[in-house]
Amino acid sequence: MEPLSFTQITLAILAELLPVWIGLAAVFFLSLRYRRRLGLYGKLFDSTIGMIGFAIVLFWVLTAIFGALDLIGTHDPLAQASGMKNKVPGTPLRGAEDGEYGWYLLGGDNLARDVFSRVIAGAWEVIRIAPFATLFAFMVGITLGLPAAYYGGRLDTVLSFIANLVLAFPVILLFYLLVTPEIVATGIPVYMAAVLFLFPLIFAVILFNSRFHVQPAKRNLYLAVTLVVGLWLYLGIAWNADPLGIISFPPNLLVVFVAVVFVNSPTVFRIVRGLALDIKTRDYVAAAQTRGEGPWYIMLWEILPNARGPLIVDFCLRIGYTTILLGTLGFFGLGLSPESPDWGSTINEGRKLLSIYLHPALPPALSLLSLVLGLNLLADGLREESLRD
């Protein structure tokens, strides 16, 4: 078979991504059609910047999901093919069997693996960690930041000191101290996970209890559901001790997850605290206090909803930042297994031969860049639209 030309490679990649294009078109068609009924999400489609950002992010989310469902990748991201080491993009696969894809669309890396399939698989690595890690960091930050601002005093001093302490650490030093096999052997990440992952549970329980404690029947139902599901997930994720044996979390992924949540939550804490300090002086908070509402009701059902605009914007930005952090971890070869197709590790491997072969390092670098850029544009669009009301 002939090597593919540049145009042919582009066309082949576009064709390979067909499920993603269909998905993108469907989502955009429906969203544009019903945008007036979709609240803030619908308004996003009024701003060009926000729409572009959303399209890029959605592209990567769909790529990751379809890639994980095995609808996109042309080869196994871990399989090595003989004679394909460092081959340029579009090289035909030597001795391709029937049913096997005939080319390495973006070439082979220094272990003769398909770069294109690895980039697709790497998207899944990011999409399955970054949003959840950010969400957990937000839960921790909100659960601690609201009382720090609302009560103030000594609680605020202590929590702020701890937050500043973590922020004063150089991130990379922290990663090196937390994400090494030696530290994993001591079990510290598991204990940290045990503490950090408790916060979402606490958050959900307080959230329902403060709202429905006057309707005991409803409250008990909600709390029971939250506790059963929450504890089940908690045991499975943090302690790897799911009694039903359904949920498990690979230990090295857990370390990465914990490290990223730990680095992100102090910043979220500071943002939430700042917003809450401002909002708690408003009249509707005073009104709620006069009505005799409890402090947690005021924090979670009066202050928090009114801080949602900046928090949603920051959430988008922070997913991007988390993506960068995951890449940093991969770049220094920390945490994830050396074979892992995540973008940071792939860039790290590719950079060693960068002066001779460009194709193994550039695709993951550009992918990471475009995903973070998409998230930033999305955040910008959201900010613009939420300021408009």
Next chain:
Amino acid sequence: MGLFFLRRLGVMLLTALCLTFIVFWLTNLHPNLEKLAKTQGNFRMSDEAVATYLGNRGYLQSTPVKYGQWLGVLPGYVIEGTDGETRGRCFVNGADPVDAPTFCGVLQGDWGSSTVFRDEVSSIIATRLALTGKLMFWVLVLMIPAALIVGVLAGMREGSRTDRSLSVVSIVSTATPEYVSGVILIAVFASSAVGLKWFKGTATSAMENATFENFFLPVFTIALYGMGYIARMTRASMAEVMTAQYIRTARLKGVSFGNIVVKHALRNALIAPFTVIMLQIPWLLNGVVIVETLFNYKGFGWTLVQAAQNNDIELLLGVSVVSVVVVLITQLISDIGYVYLNPRISVS
């Protein structure tokens, strides 16, 4: 003002103490010590050999005691080893053990010695910090004017075409972490295969003799990531100032647009970016670590990676003390500077 300063200094000291203790505790966990013993001795040591090795060198004392010795508030250990040799924390190679001082810690100016580089921590950090200082100086020289100019140009006519395009540029630059921009820049400007070959892809030679050719790429890579953020802050603050009453007054009395920007708006618009720039410096530290690894420039960040990879306890502690002090001092300067620049805020 004096009280404020003193309180900040106290918090700084407390933070530094807590941080170094955390680093100390994490590096002194048993699996880490075991790794240290095996890299220093040999890799096939049995568990007993590891225990004697560590015991003879004082590593098996309790962590608070060891921390006290490192700090210099507890007397350094003197241990008669199982192999008959007497070792002490404060013993100097070749000197008589009797003359050795009782205390030798950070407070006495003794930062210990590195197990990887086999040298004094203080001298390693001094040389490496000087190299990184050179890098950072050029980064700031490139980054601050570029960021301020981009921000002011974008912010002076909000919503114009210049504003839109410059804002996109700054968003792209904030979305590009150093390891991505570094790789792309090397590919474009330094690759021997297809690139332009304008610059060198490694900065090792820049340590002695920095030229435009071997030093521009690392400097530009760090500056690029920090630039976007500062530019966006400057743009926001400039745009806000341009809507102020006194700008409208100046316009109405017929001052030219250039004069309004330079004489009336600029000074007020630069207050916010100043704090951002100061707070950005600790962030640059991360960039420094990545870029020095990527370009093989053996400065402070490179040392941090080496120390962390080899669990070089005392060097790692030295590195963290320095970086914590940098972070806290920049925070202090940004607070004080903010007060000086903005007459509406007073310290209380």
